[in-house]
Amino acid sequence: MHLALGAALEGFAGDGAGGIFFFCGEGGEERPILYADSEGGAALVAIGLAELVRLLLVVPWWRDCQAFTDEENRELEAEYLEDMPDLAARRDRAAAALGLGLPGQAEVLARLREVATRLGEDFVLIFTPEGHPYEPLFTV
Secondary structure, three states, X not given: OEEOOOOOEEEEEEOOOOOEEEEEOOOOOOOEEEEEOOOOEEEEEEEOHHHHHHXXXXXXXXXXXOOOOHHHHHHXXXXXXXXXXXXXXXXXXXXXXXXXXXXXXXXXXXXXXXXXXXXXXXXXXXXXXXXXXXXXXXXX
């Protein structure tokens, strides 16, 4: 895989569904972060590691967001809480251990939408052997 704009791409973490998080460009933890899923979709999801951690803690169902509406968010949260009813306590412990303040869900989703759909336009991931771009994970 490579970025169409030619910037460096550095994989640094994966998830249980086969997705990979990549730092884009040169630098440290403040670099843009792109997520590529195992189904051929990709999107810029955060600018910097702290923003990514806030996203993962506040809205762990972010991959399923498509409309970025309050109603959609409530439905996804309810489904997620069925499997993990102690999510809030876990999130708060993790945030405290990392020294992170956590914004509200609406703010985090608004930022994800901005990053993925506006700022992420220049971060197109290409599957190098075939030369095909990954599909955007989010559309407006």
